[in-house]
Every structure is written in structure tokens, then in C-alpha cells.
Amino acid sequence: MGQSSQMDRTFFFILKRIVDTGQAPFYTEIAGELGVSVEEGRKALHDLFGTGIAAWVFPKTDYIASLSPFSNLPTQYRITVEGQQKWFGQ
Numbered sequence: 001m002g003q004s005s006q007m008d009r010t011f012f013f014i015l016k017r018i019v020d021t022g023q024a025p026f027y028t029e030i031a032g033e034l035g036v037s038v039e040e041g042r043k044a045l046h047d048l049f050g051t052g053i054a055a056w057v058f059p060k061t062d063y064i065a066s067l068s069p070f071s072n073l074p075t076q077y078r079i080t081v082e083g084q085q086k087w088f089g090q
């Protein structure tokens with residue numbers, strides 16, 4: 001199997017961080033995970049979200065607001081797993 005693309009690695013890192021912690025990472029953390037500069041991490045985030053996937057940043061920021069099926073902002077859709085409620089759904 002070939003090496004994952006940077007976009008695949010970006011998507012997987014964001015989704016895994018949300019699942020593990022209930023919070024989306026900031027682009028500086030994405031940069032660290034990918035081993036690229038901070039600006040390249042910000043670009044990786046926006047490149048991924050520009051593909052048309054169900055994900056967006058908060059308007060006029062670089063903060064992840066949502067990556068389907070999760071919301072990084074509190075919503076009325078609370079997700080509970082094994083008694084833990086640390087996620088919100090879109």
C-alpha cells in the first residue's frame with residue numbers, strides 16, 4: 001500500500017483528535033503532526049476543508065467549527081459513549 005497523502009493524514013489526525021479528546025486541534029497542532037511549518041499546517045487545514053467535505057471553520061478564523069459527524073461547538077446533539085459525553089454532533 002502506498003504512502004498516505006497529506007490530505008488523508010490531515011483528515012485522519014483531526015478526526016482522531018476529536019474522537020480521543022472531544023476537541024478539534026488547532027492548525028499549529030496539525031503542522032506538528034505532519035512535520036511541516038505552521039503556515040503549511042494552516043494551508044493543509046484549508047485545503048482539506050476546501051474539498052467540499054462536510055466540514056468548516058468558524059467564519060473569518062482558522063478554528064475548526066465542525067468535521068462531520070462532529071461539531072467542535074456545543075449543539076443540542078450530545079453524543080455519549082460508555083457514559084462519557086464529550087462530543088457534540090452536527
